[in-house]
Amino acid sequence: MKSIVLKTAIPGPKSVALMARRRAAVARGPFHGTPVFVDHAHGALITDVDGNVLIDLAAGIGVVNAGHTPEALVDAIAAQAGRLIHGSFNVTPYEGYVALCEKLNGLAPGKFAKKSFLANSGAEAVENSIKIARAHTGRPSVIAFEHAFHGRTYMAMTLTAKEKPYKTGFAPFNGNVLRAPYPYPYQGVSAEAAFAAFTDLAAKGTAKDIAAVIIEPVLGEGGFIPAPKEFLAKLSAFCTINGIVLIADEIQSGFGRTGTSFASEQLDFAPDLILSAKGLGGGMPISAVTGRAEIMDAPIEGGIGGTFGGNPVAVASALAVIELMSDPAFLPRASALGRSVLQTLSAWKEKYPVIGDVRGLGPMLALELVKDPASKDPYADSAKQLVKHCYERGVVLMTAGSYGNCVRFLFPLVITDEQLAEAFEVVEDGLKSLKP
Numbered sequence: 001m002k003s004i005v006l007k008t009a010i011p012g013p014k015s016v017a018l019m020a021r022r023r024a025a026v027a028r029g030p031f032h033g034t035p036v037f038v039d040h041a042h043g044a045l046i047t048d049v050d051g052n053v054l055i056d057l058a059a060g061i062g063v064v065n066a067g068h069t070p071e072a073l074v075d076a077i078a079a080q081a082g083r084l085i086h087g088s089f090n091v092t093p094y095e096g097y098v099a100l101c102e103k104l105n106g107l108a109p110g111k112f113a114k115k116s117f118l119a120n121s122g123a124e125a126v127e128n129s130i131k132i133a134r135a136h137t138g139r140p141s142v143i144a145f146e147h148a149f150h151g152r153t154y155m156a157m158t159l160t161a162k163e164k165p166y167k168t169g170f171a172p173f174n175g176n177v178l179r180a181p182y183p184y185p186y187q188g189v190s191a192e193a194a195f196a197a198f199t200d201l202a203a204k205g206t207a208k209d210i211a212a213v214i215i216e217p218v219l220g221e222g223g224f225i226p227a228p229k230e231f232l233a234k235l236s237a238f239c240t241i242n243g244i245v246l247i248a249d250e251i252q253s254g255f256g257r258t259g260t261s262f263a264s265e266q267l268d269f270a271p272d273l274i275l276s277a278k279g280l281g282g283g284m285p286i287s288a289v290t291g292r293a294e295i296m297d298a299p300i301e302g303g304i305g306g307t308f309g310g311n312p313v314a315v316a317s318a319l320a321v322i323e324l325m326s327d328p329a330f331l332p333r334a335s336a337l338g339r340s341v342l343q344t345l346s347a348w349k350e351k352y353p354v355i356g357d358v359r360g361l362g363p364m365l366a367l368e369l370v371k372d373p374a375s376k377d378p379y380a381d382s383a384k385q386l387v388k389h390c391y392e393r394g395v396v397l398m399t400a401g402s403y404g405n406c407v408r409f410l411f412p413l414v415i416t417d418e419q420l421a422e423a424f425e426v427v428e429d430g431l432k433s434l435k436p
């Protein structure tokens with residue numbers, strides 16, 4: 001049985017009418033990967049306002065890893081909403097906040113005492129991790145990487161590498177942020193070269209001024225590039241010797257996305273602080289900073305917090321996500337999906353020269369599209385064409401990469417084999433139809 005049901009052209013008339021209202025009423029800034037307004041969604045299927053059913057390979061940017069509206073989450077959210085929607089942890093604390101921190105401390109990699117802090121969004125987790133690192137070290141500077149995306153608030157945006165659209169028109173940015181190359185072997189930046197450049201930069205900034213190094217163990221927006229284990233090991237050793245707080249931004253790669261709770265586990269990486277958001281709440285806005293207890297305790301009482309951080313309903317949803325992912329079948333299924341998708345994508349690479357690289361970790365996989373395999377010139381138009389081809393035929397897909405030339409697969413990890421095969425038929429047709 002097919003899952004995709006197309007009752008109208010995509011976008012359908014109701015989506016088109018809503019888009020006109022959106023243009024009139026909503027600020028220009030927020031972008032849309034697809035011009036399709038959703039009505040409801042379940043598992044890996046989205047039903048739009050025109051009654052079309054689409055297969056979701058984007059999961060709301062890697063958020064609904066446990067699927068859209070899983071019963072256990074809906075029940076947990078409803079039950080919590082009936083008891084307490086908001087208390088503010090800063091006014092009248094509640095058990096759920098503590099219970100979620102206990103769970104996160106247990107899940108995060110590293111055999112050391114840990115504590116956690118909850119906020120609302122990925123960017124807020126990034127902001128707080130830098131505050132915590134500065135409070136701990138008493139130092140000003142932070143090293144971030146090329147191709148990094150850390151969010152849209154001022155510090156997170158400053159740490160983000162890509163200028164357009166994330167930084168256009170928003171200068172001046174925060175000071176004391178240095179940028180090092182991220183290992184990108186396909187485009188000629190080896191782990192050795194990246195680490196040599198990192199140490200040069202650290203020496204220039206004088207390592208004793210550096211409070212933190214922040215890295216995505218698998219680049220998200222930057223194009224799904226996993227950092228090599230040896231690079232992360234050298235970075236860890238450097239940070240330990242120099243008293244620098246090493247922060248892993250696992251906002252996109254965490255919570256099952258790579259087949260383990262955190263990608264760091266597969267990369268033998270135990271950062272001082274690890275950041276979660278997206279998949280953690282299963283769709284409810286919640287984020288966390290988890291890490292070494294003595295670093296987490298650096299800010300004075302009242303130094304970090306917020307009205308909504310660790311909202312009880314979002315916490316209940318996150319606890320339900322953790323429960324779902326602790327099912328012994330969940331993560332192995334995600335890893336199996338990763339292996340099978342990697343096989344498909346690698347076979348495509350042999351057939352379609354537009355695919356320069358296939359990469360990622362577990363089921364967090366992407367294609368890098370190039371104008372020709374020898375020059376490796378980024379081919380952003382083809383990524384855009386492919387996304388359009390797919391949504392017009394009932395598959396939701398997203399681009400990525402500093403040059404916009406990657407196509408990333410972020411399907412809900414509960415997608416069935418049949419749904420995946422059906423969606424990939426559409427994607428492959430799209431690859432065949434790409435025009436130079």
Ligand SMILES: Cc1ncc(COP(=O)(O)O)c(C=O)c1O
Nearest residue numbers: 121122123149150151220251252
């Ligand atoms: C790695 C990474 N860090 C931070 C963020 C920012 O998260 P949010 O959009 O929740 O602020 C994102 C969002 O895409 C991300 O992928």
